[in-house]
Amino acid sequence: MNSLTLICFFYTIKKKAPVATEYPFRRKAERSAIINVTNTTKSYAYVLQQGPYLPAGYDRKLTAAITMPDNQPVLCTQISTNVCISAYKKEGVSLRYNHKFITMNRYDRRKFLRDTTMAGIGLSLLQPARLFGSVIKPQVRIGLIAVGLRGQTHLEEMLKRSDVDIIAMADPDKDMMAMAQKRIAKAGKKAAVEYTNGPHDYKNLLKRDDIDAVFIASPWEWHLPQGIDAMNAGKIVGMEVCGAQKLQDCWDVVNTYEKTKVPLMMLENVCYRRDIMAVHHMVKQGMFGEILHLQGGYQHDLRTVLFGNGKDKNNVDFGEKGFSESKWRTAHYLHNNGDNYPTHGLGPVATMIDLNRGNRITHLSSVSTKSRGLHRYIEKKGGADHPNAKVKFVQGDIVTTQIQCANGETIVLSLDTCSPRPYNLGFRVQGTNGLWQEYGSGASDTGRIYLEDVSPYDEWEGSKAYLDKYDHPLWQRYSKDAEGSGHGGMDFFVDNAFIECIKRNVAFPLDVYDLATWYAVTPLSEKSILEGGQVQAVPDFTKGAWKTRQPVFGVSNEF
Numbered sequence: 001m002n003s004l005t006l007i008c009f010f011y012t013i014k015k016k017a018p019v020a021t022e023y024p025f026r027r028k029a030e031r032s033a034i035i036n037v038t039n040t041t042k043s044y045a046y047v048l049q050q051g052p053y054l055p056a057g058y059d060r061k062l063t064a065a066i067t068m069p070d071n072q073p074v075l076c077t078q079i080s081t082n083v084c085i086s087a088y089k090k091e092g093v094s095l096r097y098n099h100k101f102i103t104m105n106r107y108d109r110r111k112f113l114r115d116t117t118m119a120g121i122g123l124s125l126l127q128p129a130r131l132f133g134s135v136i137k138p139q140v141r142i143g144l145i146a147v148g149l150r151g152q153t154h155l156e157e158m159l160k161r162s163d164v165d166i167i168a169m170a171d172p173d174k175d176m177m178a179m180a181q182k183r184i185a186k187a188g189k190k191a192a193v194e195y196t197n198g199p200h201d202y203k204n205l206l207k208r209d210d211i212d213a214v215f216i217a218s219p220w221e222w223h224l225p226q227g228i229d230a231m232n233a234g235k236i237v238g239m240e241v242c243g244a245q246k247l248q249d250c251w252d253v254v255n256t257y258e259k260t261k262v263p264l265m266m267l268e269n270v271c272y273r274r275d276i277m278a279v280h281h282m283v284k285q286g287m288f289g290e291i292l293h294l295q296g297g298y299q300h301d302l303r304t305v306l307f308g309n310g311k312d313k314n315n316v317d318f319g320e321k322g323f324s325e326s327k328w329r330t331a332h333y334l335h336n337n338g339d340n341y342p343t344h345g346l347g348p349v350a351t352m353i354d355l356n357r358g359n360r361i362t363h364l365s366s367v368s369t370k371s372r373g374l375h376r377y378i379e380k381k382g383g384a385d386h387p388n389a390k391v392k393f394v395q396g397d398i399v400t401t402q403i404q405c406a407n408g409e410t411i412v413l414s415l416d417t418c419s420p421r422p423y424n425l426g427f428r429v430q431g432t433n434g435l436w437q438e439y440g441s442g443a444s445d446t447g448r449i450y451l452e453d454v455s456p457y458d459e460w461e462g463s464k465a466y467l468d469k470y471d472h473p474l475w476q477r478y479s480k481d482a483e484g485s486g487h488g489g490m491d492f493f494v495d496n497a498f499i500e501c502i503k504r505n506v507a508f509p510l511d512v513y514d515l516a517t518w519y520a521v522t523p524l525s526e527k528s529i530l531e532g533g534q535v536q537a538v539p540d541f542t543k544g545a546w547k548t549r550q551p552v553f554g555v556s557n558e559f
């Protein structure tokens with residue numbers, strides 16, 4: 001939390017007029033009602049949040065966002081126990097409560113209370129304090145299922161934190177386990193208990209009663225079975241990205257969540273990329289107008305990942321002789337043809353148009369090119385006589401998926417992992433006022449923007465000035481903490497959100513319904529391609545709740 005000075009009002013039932021007293025954040029304020037005032041947008045929206053020092057009997061499920069005309073501190077007080085946040089500094093403060101904007105005049109509390117009392121009936125829809133509630137579990141005990149290269153990235157993030165204990169790790173690969181333990185030792189922390197006895201030993205880790213949550217960063221085919229087992233064992237899940245092996249698996253994970261109520265976070269780190277979050281911020285400010293069309297994808301030459309033994313750069317082995325992902329990922333290219341990695345492209349744009357939260361995907365269809373790239377690579381590196389040159393890959397080199405959304409937007413996803421090309425996820429966000437398109441890997445100056453009546457007519461502008469100006473408050477606040485973290489810092493944010501939500505027992509910004517919807521693209525795209533591009537209905541995993549679920553991702557600078 002930053003060092004904003006908070007001005008808290010003492011309030012007692014007996015006293016009619018509140019007395020203003022200044023408190024720095026976290027200083028004990030026995031009867032102060034509002035503890036936390038944070039700058040959530042560059043245009044000075046604030047979230048008021050109840051902190052740990054509420055007097056007994058106060059409702060903790062309240063918060064409000066205040067838009068201030070300038071960056072002055074907010075005076076705020078909680079004045080009753082029901083729907084009872086009022087905030088005022090001077091004339092003209094506008095206060096957003098349950099999506100309603102109410103302009104506060106200094107003593108116009110009566111109207112505010114009336115309005116918010118009405119809105120309070122629907123409070124559970126927004127559940128604001130459940131978004132940013134106070135810490136109720138200061139220490140989180142973690143297990144890691146799979147500590148390959150990605151699992152070790154999560155491990156590194158966790159080792160930096162003093163509010164996390166690494167209890168145990170499960171991975172059948174003893175070399176990977178040794179690498180992970182070495183990282184723990186280097187951080188000066190206690191060695192984790194190891195589960196290395198085959199691919200099912202993670203189940204013994206799940207039996208432990210000293211673990212709150214697990215990261216799952218295993219090969220794709222293991223994600224959902226392990227996630228479901230973890231939820232059934234009462235362990236909160238942080239799940240890595242990929243696509244489902246079967247559509248039914250998506251239903252199974254949702255149904256397990258609904259049965260157990262054990263939450264799962266979809267660890268889609270690209271949602272937290274700095275340029276993506278700035279564009280998300282611009283979208284939410286209405287800069288692009290009404291959103292019409294979005295694009296994204298996974299356009300990454302993976303040939304050196306899909307082949308190789310980790311030693312010789314010309315090696316084209318995979319499977320048992322492979323290293324890291326070539327051990328298992330390449331096998332998916334042998335038998336399936338679909339968008340096998342949809343979430344990096346879909347997740348970021350999904351949050352911009354509130355999929356599963358007021359919007360949803362209804363249909364998709366996919367087409368694929370022929371398969372050439374992997375075979376060519378084997379021949380080029382290993383020679384035409386290499387045994388793998390005889391292998392037939394079913395996966396087409398480029399898969400294009402078009403998606404229709406309930407609110408009228410379209411999305412195009414592109415999977416392009418087998419051809420020579422520089423890395424670029426191909427994002428485009430287009431609305432009725434203009435668009436952003438990027439061609440780099442996350443830097444603010446590798447995109448272009450055009451905004452009607454702002455940009456010179458019919459000319460692209462560089463994106464840097466815009467993305468710097470609309471830098472998301474989360475990045476403004478935590479960019480220093482994110483320095484050195486994986487993927488340009490975005491891994492800090494995704495893991496930080498996972499841990500902070502667990503500490504507060506609040507909803508994850510990217511949840512099991514997002515995971516099911518995004519993962520479902522894989523089996524549905526495979527089916528569509530098999531059927532010659534036939535349109536597939538995308539299930540509503542929320543069972544209608546998408547109509548009332550509220551956005552969580554990116555709505556504040558908390559996490």
Ligand SMILES: NC(=O)c1ccc[n+]([C@@H]2O[C@H](COP(=O)([O-])OP(=O)(O)OC[C@H]3O[C@@H](n4cnc5c(N)ncnc54)[C@H](O)[C@@H]3O)[C@@H](O)[C@H]2O)c1
Pocket residue numbers: 145146147148149150151170171172173176198199200202217218219220222240241242267269323324325326327487
């Ligand atoms: N979000 C990102 O930016 C990002 C980046 C890289 C990888 N990933 C994803 O992370 C996951 C792991 O990828 P990786 O690069 O670490 O691969 P990896 O091959 O380096 O690691 C996978 C590990 O899983 C272990 N494993 C296999 N079966 C297991 C089981 N039954 N139980 C426990 N462990 C098991 C393997 O021994 C290996 O150590 C994949 O889903 C991948 O798509 C995400």
